[in-house]
Amino acid sequence: MSANMSANIPLRRLWVVSLIACVLWLIVAGIVQAQTPDPSDRVHDIAKQLNCPTCAGRNLADCPTDTCMQWKQEIKDQLLAGKSQQEVLDYFQARFGPTVLQEPPKEGAILVLWVLPVIGLVALAAGGILVLRRVSAQRPKTANEMPVTSGQALDIEVEDEYVARLEEEVRKA
């Protein structure tokens, strides 16, 4: 019995060591995989940032045309050649112009396109406020809103005097 137990101890140790090794291997493999993403994922990420050259408004990543397949192959080739994502995007922008990007840099004529609607909206809001202020200035005021002038105050006093006399006459009668 004791001999059997002593034989089991190295075997158990072997199991524990193997288990630890497996766990360590899985952790290391996971880290390595996370650091080197799949090239096809990187191609997709870059393609998502580019426009299809032949179908207006379509994303390169989602376009199945021959042209887009060619462009995606070009992205893959450049990544495999060691270029970074930004370098690949720069290549496409230099070759095909800023409109090849899904989000072209906000400069030059493109900046005007971004700024113009904002200016338009601000102008519209300012115009609206001006119109409202002008109209409200022209509107006839109600009695409550009118400031009391000295003449009006006199009228009120005279009216009060009249009412008092009237009430007195009514009482006498």
Next chain:
Amino acid sequence: MRNKKLFIGAVILAAVGLVGIFIAGMVLSAQPGNRPSAGSPAPDFAMTLYKDYRADLPETIKLSDLRGRVVVLNFWASWCVECTKEADALEAVWREYRDRGVIVLGVDYLDTESAALKYLQQYDTTYPNGVDLQQEVSRAYRITGVPETFFIDKEGIVRKTVIQALTKQALVNAIEPMLAE
């Protein structure tokens, strides 16, 4: 009440104005406008030629430097199926007419370099070919697609435009009268 109506009126007016500007922009950009047609001067441009496709020309050429020669300006792309139908004819005409003052000039449109070079190799192309960087040349000529060919005479005037794949006979028919002048 009156204020509200005025304000809504102003908003509607502004919205109509913006839509009007948008539609006008779309219509104007869609119009052929300055597209060079027969009889009009060919817009000048500079283009960088692919390394092995320069013939006797420098790395960067200007169309105006080719004055005195008949230019067959051909827009193409490696992904263009129709372009493959005229590739042999263009090369044949180049080989036959290059010593008679004709230059076939390929403008590679919306293409990646590797695919373009592969295409040129595949069709045994030797005539000068360059890349249309940022579509500057195709914009100047307002092309509608590829293939598209402009025949430019010795004086730099567009004599004919063709929006389809060309046969060798069609190329010869367009070139010969310009050479005879």
